[in-house]
Amino acid sequence: MIDKIEIFVTDIPVRVKRIFSSGSWDTGPPASLLSKPVLVRIYADGVIGTAQIRPISPGHFVSDTTHSVVAAIKEIYGPAMLGKSIFEIESINQMFDQRLAGNPAARAVLDIALYDAMGKALKQPVHNLIGGCCQPVIPLEWSVSLADDVGTIVTEATRAVEEFDIKVLCIKAADRRGWRQDVKHFEAVRKAVGPDITIGIDPNTGWSLSDSLLAIHAMMPMDLGYIEQPVARRDLRGLAEIRRQAQGIPVMADESLFTLQDAYALAEADAVDAYCIKLYKVGGITPARKIGAVGEASNIALNIGGLAVQSQLEAAAGAHFYASTPVKRMMGAGEFLFGLNATAPDPLVPETDFVIKNGCVEVPTGPGLGVTVDEAALAKFTLLRETVA
Numbered sequence: 282m283i284d285k286i287e288i289f290v291t292d293i294p295v296r297v298k299r300i301f302s303s304g305s306w307d308t309g310p311p312a313s314l315l316s317k318p319v320l321v322r323i324y325a326d327g328v329i330g331t332a333q334i335r336p337i338s339p340g341h342f343v344s345d346t347t348h349s350v351v352a353a354i355k356e357i358y359g360p361a362m363l364g365k366s367i368f369e370i371e372s373i374n375q376m377f378d379q380r381l382a383g384n385p386a387a388r389a390v391l392d393i394a395l396y397d398a399m400g401k402a403l404k405q406p407v408h409n410l411i412g413g414c415c416q417p418v419i420p421l422e423w424s425v426s427l428a429d430d431v432g433t434i435v436t437e438a439t440r441a442v443e444e445f446d447i448k449v450l451c452i453k454a455a456d457r458r459g460w461r462q463d464v465k466h467f468e469a470v471r472k473a474v475g476p477d478i479t480i481g482i483d484p485n486t487g488w489s490l491s492d493s494l495l496a497i498h499a500m501m502p503m504d505l506g507y508i509e510q511p512v513a514r515r516d517l518r519g520l521a522e523i524r525r526q527a528q529g530i531p532v533m534a535d536e537s538l539f540t541l542q543d544a545y546a547l548a549e550a551d552a553v554d555a556y557c558i559k560l561y562k563v564g565g566i567t568p569a570r571k572i573g574a575v576g577e578a579s580n581i582a583l584n585i586g587g588l589a590v591q592s593q594l595e596a597a598a599g600a601h602f603y604a605s606t607p608v609k610r611m612m613g614a615g616e617f618l619f620g621l622n623a624t625a626p627d628p629l630v631p632e633t634d635f636v637i638k639n640g641c642v643e644v645p646t647g648p649g650l651g652v653t654v655d656e657a658a659l660a661k662f663t664l665l666r667e668t669v670a
């Protein structure tokens with residue numbers, strides 16, 4: 282039975298910022314709480330389940346903040362989990378809906394910590410609890426930030442390919458100067474990285490239907506890999522029209538997909554070829570698996586997004602979900618490489634072999650998430666600690 286939940290907000294010593302068409306996010310200066318990751322520990326019958334998520338707002342379309350996640354867990358979700366079994370995953374997820382709607386990042390960190398606890402209790406890696414290992418080696422994708430200067434974009438894309446051997450790039454698009462500028466960015470990156478790299482674009486809802494069709498047709502001769510969320514979240518008709526005119530180039534939903542019901546609506550509208558699943562956006566592994574099932578029923582592939590900035594635990598959760606899904610049901614590659622020491626190491630996990638190798642990563646095989654937090658580092662980097670008991 283769950284008898285205690287601890288919540289830690291921990292520091293990110295190396296600041297990371299990203300710019301995209303609908304906003305920007307920033308991990309903030311060291312020691313400020315806003316935008317820092319939340320780690321939870323669930324204690325039950327001698328087992329401790331641990332998970333971490335970095336709430337990505339302000340400035341992002343997923344609205345959870347560090348403070349909202351801490352409050353949701355401390356005041357509402359956490360107390361309602363006390364006395365339950367770590368295996369009551371469905372009833373706990375139902376409780377989340379009933380006690381406090383929304384808040385996907387707060388739910389995700391708890392849901393993932395329960396999977397870590399179940400894995401530790403059963404001495405199995407999380408992927409063995411959710412279907413087994415279909416893909417032990419996971420290809421990785423690098424999302425390239427928008428920038429005013431095309432040289433900055435090309436430098437980041439080239440670094441991903443040359444330093445990490447990344448084979449899939451996603452270029453942020455819907456530059457404020459118009460879609461023609463996006464075509465210039467695409468052309469410059471394609472020229473720099475050559476023909477063997479898959480390059481997709483993500484305008485983050487910043488294009489109109491007309492912009493989308495014009496830009497896509499201009500990029501097609503340069504081998505456009507996929508189109509992520511060109512138009513507004515609710516514009517399923519627009520997505521479906523773009524898909525019809527894309528000549529087979531896959532269209533992916535990100536902002537349009539938060540819930541199981543969103544997944545069903547996208548499938549019914551014939552709007553997309555792929556769902557972008559981010560565990561912090563959909564509420565963890567339990568809802569992600571259900572969205573995966575809707576995708577399987579409607580021939581919609583899965584893509585695993587979410588950068589997992591300086592969090593080995595967050596990256597591991599993505600990796601276990603990815604590994605448990607058959608190759609033919611996936612599109613693209615795992616995006617969680619900022620949790621794999623690509624920009625800076627995870628301050629809480631100083632020793633690790635869960636890192637990028639030849640553009641890929643191997644799913645951890647130890648019990649639970651298979652990532653061990655260093656206790657001294659946790660004590661050193663903790664900015665805020667709360668307990669539910």
Ligand SMILES: [Mg+2]
Pocket residue numbers: 483485509510535536557
């Ligand atoms: Mg996106």
